[in-house]
Amino acid sequence: PRSYAPAPLSVAHLLDTPPPDPDNVTVNGFIRSIRNQKQRSFASVGDGSSLEPLQALLTPEQAQNLSTGTAVRLTGSWRPSPNPKAQSHELHVVGLDILGSADSATFPLQKKYHSPEFLRTIPHLRTRTPFNSTLLRFRSQSIAQVTDFFAGRDFTQTHPPIITSSDCEGAGEVFSVETAEKGRATAESDGSFFRSPKYLTVSSQLHLEALAQSVGSVWTLSPTFRAEKSETARHLSEFYMLEAEVNFVEEMEEVMSLVEDMLRHLTKGLYNSRVGQELLHGKRSGDQAEEASKRSEELERRWQGMMSESWPRITYTEAISLLEPHSEKFEHVPKWGSGLQAEHERFIASTVGNGQPVFVTNYPKAIKPFYMLPSSTDGSRETVDCFDLLVPEVCEIVGGSMREHRLEPLLSSMREHGLIPPNASSAEDLGTLKWYIDLRRWGSVPHGGFGLGFDRLLGYLSGVPNIREIVTFPRWVGRCDC
Numbered sequence: 001p002r003s004y005a006p007a008p009l010s011v012a013h014l015l016d017t018p019p020p021d022p023d024n025v026t027v028n029g030f031i032r033s034i035r036n037q038k039q040r041s042f043a044s045v046g047d048g049s050s051l052e053p054l055q056a057l058l059t060p061e062q063a064q065n066l067s068t069g070t071a072v073r074l075t076g077s078w079r080p081s082p083n084p085k086a087q088s089h090e091l092h093v094v095g096l097d098i099l100g101s102a103d104s105a106t107f108p109l110q111k112k113y114h115s116p117e118f119l120r121t122i123p124h125l126r127t128r129t130p131f132n133s134t135l136l137r138f139r140s141q142s143i144a145q146v147t148d149f150f151a152g153r154d155f156t157q158t159h160p161p162i163i164t165s166s167d168c169e170g171a172g173e174v175f176s177v178e179t180a181e182k183g184r185a186t187a188e189s190d191g192s193f194f195r196s197p198k199y200l201t202v203s204s205q206l207h208l209e210a211l212a213q214s215v216g217s218v219w220t221l222s223p224t225f226r227a228e229k230s231e232t233a234r235h236l237s238e239f240y241m242l243e244a245e246v247n248f249v250e251e252m253e254e255v256m257s258l259v260e261d262m263l264r265h266l267t268k269g270l271y272n273s274r275v276g277q278e279l280l281h282g283k284r285s286g287d288q289a290e291e292a293s294k295r296s297e298e299l300e301r302r303w304q305g306m307m308s309e310s311w312p313r314i315t316y317t318e319a320i321s322l323l324e325p326h327s328e329k330f331e332h333v334p335k336w337g338s339g340l341q342a343e344h345e346r347f348i349a350s351t352v353g354n355g356q357p358v359f360v361t362n363y364p365k366a367i368k369p370f371y372m373l374p375s376s377t378d379g380s381r382e383t384v385d386c387f388d389l390l391v392p393e394v395c396e397i398v399g400g401s402m403r404e405h406r407l408e409p410l411l412s413s414m415r416e417h418g419l420i421p422p423n424a425s426s427a428e429d430l431g432t433l434k435w436y437i438d439l440r441r442w443g444s445v446p447h448g449g450f451g452l453g454f455d456r457l458l459g460y461l462s463g464v465p466n467i468r469e470i471v472t473f474p475r476w477v478g479r480c481d482c
């Protein structure tokens with residue numbers, strides 16, 4: 001006989017593996033829904049470990065005070081279900097403890113379909129829904145996969161700063177950092193805490209370049225902030241960017257292959273994981289059978305594309321010539337020299353890719369940041385060694401480039417971009433990026449890297465159309481609720 005209570009099993013564990021002692025099972029979880037009949041009640045119980053709930057069989061007396069959201073500890077026996085199509089086993093409850101009650105009259109999450117717009121109004125509760133908790137586990141598993149990939153390639157994971165003194169991308173979309181009571185912290189200085197304007201980082205790239213000169217190849221998955229007033233399904237003010245920087249690399253193709261290998265490794269790992277399969281084939285709340293199978297098919301296509309070899313690589317100039325014959329389809333006329341709009345990227349991704357992500361390389365120099373290395377191809381049109389990776393619907397998920405590693409050309413590019421005065425001579429003239437220029441003075445070698453919009457990638461792989469559902473507490477223009 002036991003003298004101690006068995007340790008609780010997670011719902012996922014129970015659904016996947018026969019319990020060691022089927023007649024003595026304990027589970028902690030939350031009631032998702034309850035269905036009462038005359039003789040017995042059926043509760044659907046989840047604990048966030050599984051998209052699928054377990055079914056618990058109770059007496060009407062046991063079920064009396066249970067409602068959606070109640071936290072319970074259930075003990076009982078795990079028995080084959082009479083309806084194996086719905087679930088293979090069910091829990092015949094013997095003991096029930098209510099650990100946390102929930103008033104069904106006020107609890108906003110009920111057993112019914114809640115729209116994404118409604119759930120966005122309660123981000124502190126929405127992660128309790130089966131699908132949103134699955135997205136949390138998906139993110140965690142994705143981080144485990146990229147960590148594994150980079151460790152296998154001897155990359156060092158680093159923590160670059162969040163507060164910076166420069167705008168890496170030069171797009172003027174930085175949030176500035178102030179103390180709540182301006183001036184109080186440094187009474188004797190010019191009134192600001194850091195003595196000069198500081199910003200939340202828009203990219204860790206410049207700092208990663210410094211670190212790559214120290215340990216070779218580096219990566220980070222860091223919070224990134226952009227004050228873009230874009231109210232699209234792809235833009236957030238705060239998001240996670242996965243960035244890597246490789247030193248001693250001559251060819252941009254190598255950096256693109258690194259991106260490919262990383263995303264292939266990540267997707268394969270997810271494909272073979274429980275949570276990956278839940279997202280590909282699991283039932284989501286509000287699903288109609290037909291729509292669910294369509295979604296599964298589409299997701300399989302996306303994942304197979306990510307796991308495939310040799311993704312198409314075309315130049316920006318080629319992209320423009322593919323777009324031009326279809327000009328009338330677009331709101332913005334595609335033209336050499338202008339950036340690719342989302343509608344253009346969508347067209348390229350779906351027509352060139354055939355399910356595979358597509359690299360577009362060598363954009364015009366004039367529309368790209370100061371740090372990019374000019375391409376060594378034809379001299380008539382100035383382009384830089386850069387690339388974007390495009391996928392259907394979500395469009396750009398990665399941006400990368402070779403960096404200008406030579407001192408003099410970097411200084412001229414910075415002059416052209418107005419980052420330093422035309423005839424800068426003293427150290428002060430070099431401004432807030434003096435440290436970055438320094439990197440070119442001692443032991444500078446060809447290098448390059450990329451940044452992956454992590455939340456965009458997760459949205460693409462999970463088939464969630466809006467990035468606001470991918471991030472737990474999303475922030476965008478006009479919205480930062482809790």
Ligand code: 4AD
Binds near residue numbers: 226
């Ligand atoms: O293309 P971006 O601007 O590239 C850089 O910042 C480089 N310095 C990265 C590097 O080379 N280390 O941003 C990289 C990716 C984009 O491709 C996009 O997926 C994502 O970051 N991104 C956003 N994701 C969500 N919300 C936003 N507002 C985003 N802006 C960019």
Ligand code: MG
Binds near residue numbers: 388396398399
């Ligand atoms: Mg970009």
